[in-house]
Every structure is written in C-alpha cells, then in structure tokens.
Amino acid sequence: MARPSSSSAGAPESRAASIAPKAKRALYRWLPPDRIAIAVRTAIAAMVALAIGAALPDGLSDYAYAAPLGAFITVGTTFFTIARAALQQALGLVLGAALGMAMLWIDIPALAKIGIIGAVGVVLQGAATLGIGASVVPVVAVLVILFGGADPDGYATGYVGQFTLGLVVGVLVNALARPPLWDREAHRRINSAVLELAERFEELADTLRGEWPPEREDWAGWGAELEGWVDALADDVREARESRRLNPRAKFRPHDVERDAEAVAALRAVVHRAIDVLDALSSAAWAEPVAVSIDEAERQVAADAIDALAAHLRAWEELDGIEQASDASAKAIDALYEEAVTRARPESGLAAVVFALRAIRSRIDREAASAASQVQSP
Incomplete structure (x- = not known):
C-alpha cells in the first residue's frame, strides 16, 4: 500500500499555519x-x-x-x-x-x-x-x-x-484607568532604527564588493526613506513627551525623554551624511547626479569603512564595545583617506565619501559617549 505524500498531507496544516499569523497581524492593525x-x-x-x-x-x-x-x-x-x-x-x-x-x-x-x-x-x-x-x-x-x-x-x-x-x-x-505612557515604546523604536540603519550600511558595503555598476538600484534612493524614519521617530518622541505630562504614572516610571530626543537628533545628522555617501556612490555607478570615478580597489576600501561604521552603530545601540568599534572605524576611514590621497584624481568621488564617513563617526561617538554617561550617572 502506497504511503501518502508527506507534502500533500501537510499542505492544509501549512496553509493554516501561514494564514494564522497574517490574520493576527490584520486584526492587530485594525484593532490594536x-x-x-x-x-x-x-x-x-x-x-x-x-x-x-x-x-x-x-x-x-x-x-x-x-x-x-x-x-x-x-x-x-x-x-x-x-x-x-x-x-x-x-x-x-x-x-x-x-x-x-x-x-x-x-x-x-x-x-x-x-x-x-x-x-x-x-x-x-x-x-x-x-x-x-x-x-x-x-x-x-x-x-x-x-x-x-x-x-x-x-x-x-x-x-x-x-x-x-x-x-x-x-x-x-x-x-x-492606567493612562498610557509611550516613552519606552519610543525608546525601543529608536534602538530598532539604529540597528536597521546598521543593516543598510552592511547592505551598501556588500553592494560595493559586488559587480559594478550593480544591478540593484534601490539603495540609491534610500535617502527619502531614511529621512522618513527620522521624522517618524521625532513624532514618537513628541508623543512620548506628551504622554508623561500630567500623567500620574510618570511619577512611578522615570524615563529621560530628552535623552531620546538627543538620540533622534544624532540619527538625523547620521542620515544626512549617509545621504551624501549614497549620492557619491550612485554618481560613481550611474553618473547621477554628477559623474565621478571610484575604481574597484577604492570600492573595496570604502566597503570596509562602511562596514566598520555599521559595527560602530551597533555598539552605540548596545552601549557595549564603543571605544573598540570607534577605533576600528577610524582606522578603516583613514585607510580610505590614504587610498584617496595616494591616487588623487580630479574626478574621484572619494573625498566626499571620506568627509561624510568621518562626520558620521564623530556624531556616533558624541552621542554614544553622552548615552554612556547618562547610564553611569546615579
């Protein structure tokens, strides 16, 4: 007697298993x-x-x-x-x-x-x-x-x-009746945004190490999306601040909303410089908005520097290993700078990338140091 196919037998269960999470998400969206x-x-x-x-x-x-x-x-x-x-x-x-x-x-x-x-x-x-x-x-x-x-x-x-x-x-x-507080939710979203930005940096580094010009073009338009992230986070912080005003629960659940506001400001600065990097690299790939040149060797070094900044972002989010990540990022960016000055070409786009990466690293360092001091203070 033939055994029933395991794939056909498990099909209803697998379909039900796939539908349940979707239904739950839809219900949560309409009735949070x-x-x-x-x-x-x-x-x-x-x-x-x-x-x-x-x-x-x-x-x-x-x-x-x-x-x-x-x-x-x-x-x-x-x-x-x-x-x-x-x-x-x-x-x-x-x-x-x-x-x-x-x-x-x-x-x-x-x-x-x-x-x-x-x-x-x-x-x-x-x-x-x-x-x-x-x-x-x-x-x-x-x-x-x-x-x-x-x-x-x-x-x-x-x-x-x-x-x-x-x-x-x-x-x-x-x-x-337990008036809501949104401070912790806003803080969680900020941390998630930092990690997501680190993932974008890693994706960009992988793109630089691949075929050039790359088939994938979506990364060149990340700028508007990243700015939208920051605007949404700023709204979250404003709502968190409002949720604590006159709220009796705030007395029993301390939270520094202004620290979150400073983190959002730092993220805005990082995103601003990240857009400069995206513009320079897309110009090297497709001569838009202006034509610049970044050869294969330079792309490899730039990928290392961007990867190091991604690790720096993760250290900021975790408040762990910040000094080591900062040092590694500085060395990688210095290596990119050396690549730029030793092979100076008028049409090179590396100068803009180096400046933007240094600005990003500096902003992460200042914000991470401020966050660490807040954690250590009584």
Whole structure:
C-alpha cells in the first residue's frame, strides 16, 4: 500500500499555519490593544457621566443626554492631550453659550444672527488657546438660539453644565484607568532604527564588493526613506513627551525623554551624511547626479569603512564595545583617506565619501559617549 505524500498531507496544516499569523497581524492593525483600551475607557466614562447627569436636581437632569457627549470627546493617545482638549472644549462651550445668549438679546433678523455666529466662530479658530474648542462655539450658540425657547438661560446652563460634567468625568476616568505612557515604546523604536540603519550600511558595503555598476538600484534612493524614519521617530518622541505630562504614572516610571530626543537628533545628522555617501556612490555607478570615478580597489576600501561604521552603530545601540568599534572605524576611514590621497584624481568621488564617513563617526561617538554617561550617572 502506497504511503501518502508527506507534502500533500501537510499542505492544509501549512496553509493554516501561514494564514494564522497574517490574520493576527490584520486584526492587530485594525484593532490594536491601545485602541481597544481607549474604547473601553470612553464607554465607561460615558456611562458614568450619564448616570451622574441623570441624578442631578433642579431640572439639570433634563439635559443629561449632553453628559455622555462630553465624555465621548475625551479621547486621545495621551492624558495631557485629553485634559487639554477637555479644557479647550469647556471654554468653547462657555463662549458659545454666551454668544447665543447675546444673539437672543439683540433685536436683528435671524439671518444676521447666523452670519455673526459664523463670523465669530471662524475668527476664534485662529485663537491658539481655544484650539479645538473653537469648533464648538458656533454649534452651541446656534443650539441656544434654536432650542432655548422661553428659558434660554436654563437651556444654556443645563447643556453647558452637563457637557462639562461629561468632560470632567472623561478626564478623571482616563486619569484613573492606567493612562498610557509611550516613552519606552519610543525608546525601543529608536534602538530598532539604529540597528536597521546598521543593516543598510552592511547592505551598501556588500553592494560595493559586488559587480559594478550593480544591478540593484534601490539603495540609491534610500535617502527619502531614511529621512522618513527620522521624522517618524521625532513624532514618537513628541508623543512620548506628551504622554508623561500630567500623567500620574510618570511619577512611578522615570524615563529621560530628552535623552531620546538627543538620540533622534544624532540619527538625523547620521542620515544626512549617509545621504551624501549614497549620492557619491550612485554618481560613481550611474553618473547621477554628477559623474565621478571610484575604481574597484577604492570600492573595496570604502566597503570596509562602511562596514566598520555599521559595527560602530551597533555598539552605540548596545552601549557595549564603543571605544573598540570607534577605533576600528577610524582606522578603516583613514585607510580610505590614504587610498584617496595616494591616487588623487580630479574626478574621484572619494573625498566626499571620506568627509561624510568621518562626520558620521564623530556624531556616533558624541552621542554614544553622552548615552554612556547618562547610564553611569546615579
């Protein structure tokens, strides 16, 4: 009796095994844990706000529907942004109610009132203090005019009070329900970016050691991608800094965000000089953007120097063996310099490469030394 083929028997299992990780990644992309946590906090805040609003006396409970509306907008990625948005919304509510009351007192046609409200709303959007709160000013003003009826004061007080109650409840729930901190995540992404940049350097070195001009052309356009990395990291650090502001958890989890900001600045400088290297080498390969010459022997020495810088980057990320990596990088770059000056040719592109590599090495040394001193300090 023939044995079933192992490949055919295992095909369903292998397909299932390959589909599961993809499904997990897709689910994580559409429903990340952070978004779920925000949704849960928002739902809790809305229910609590409605319960409190409905229990208020003296007719205020008639406007309890506005309390969860306030809770719904206390959503954000950091506690500081949530608190700031809530304060801005509260200011906007008060200004909108005052504007609506003023329009009721002024005896002018309804069209003129709407025009004034719209104009004031647009003007207030330029006020940095109000921020997103400026958008609710004309809305609340129109609501007071339309639904205030015989008791516009009571409507304005009830609506604004309940909405503000929802804002306060939302802020308190976010303060108590483990407000997120993004500092460690930002730090991890910076470390990952340093390692990825080291890998790019190693790929470039391998390209220089291969056939020339190389068939692979994508490395010549890495510049925009690398700059995008740095911009994204800068955004991560800004969000990490915001996540610690007014966050009670920050007192129990110290982290130096400014150290991360300095690391991103160092990476930006490294990327800037790396682009100079890419431009020089692509010019040697395809005479774009300008025609320069780098022969085979020079490419081999340049590859060694770039490889040494990759090792230097890894030592910076690990904060281990920095001095040895720096010395090895200096020797490799000096060897490239010697190659350039002993075979001086007007069309050579090595001078630009040597300058950029030395600048990269110097920047890594300064940042690594600063990071090491921070680790050693009490």
